[in-house]
Amino acid sequence: MTDLTALSYTAEHEWVATGADVVTIGITDFAADKLGDVVYVDLPAVGTEVTAAEVCGEIESTKSVGELYAPVTGTVVEINDAVVDDPSLVNAEPFEGGWLLRIQVAAGATDGLLDRAAYEALTGGEA
Structure with missing residues (x-):
């Protein structure tokens, strides 16, 4: 299980696991x-x-179409082909197998991200 407090977040509901220079x-x-049951990514x-x-x-x-916002500036180096093939992974494992891209x-691209407490405050504690 991912330590949710170790992640950063955006107001658009993306999470970011920071690494050296790849997130x-x-x-x-x-x-x-x-969103409900994710059927396409x-x-x-x-x-x-x-x-x-x-x-x-x-x-x-099944409920709507949502836009995915880039939480950082940079270059896409990998996408999760498993999610493209089976979008339900986003619902089943949002912090593990349901990751989307790397x-x-x-430089400085992770500035302005939220910590877990700030994200929970944004979502009214439902996160």
């Missing part, structure tokens, strides 16, 4: 629950340059 990104359990291709706070993909559920970050 792993997914959507939170709160977002997955609100559209992720940027490896090599795509993404900019923090801009749309970089899409997540479709981005090599630009």
Whole structure:
């Protein structure tokens, strides 16, 4: 089980596991629950340059279509093919097997992310 307090978060309900210069990104359990059953995930291709706070993909559920925002600026270095093949992993394992992509970050690109307490305050403690 992932230590949720070790992750960073965005107001758009993405989580970020920071590493040296590559971060792993997914959507939170709160977002997955609100979306309902995820049936389709559209992720940027490896090599795509993404900019923090801009749309970089899409997540479709039985309830709605949601946009995926890049939480950091950088270059996509890996996407989770397992999630593309089986989008239900986003619901079943949002912090483990349901991760979405990995981005090599630009310098200072993780500034402005929220910690777990701030994210829980944002979601009214439902996170």
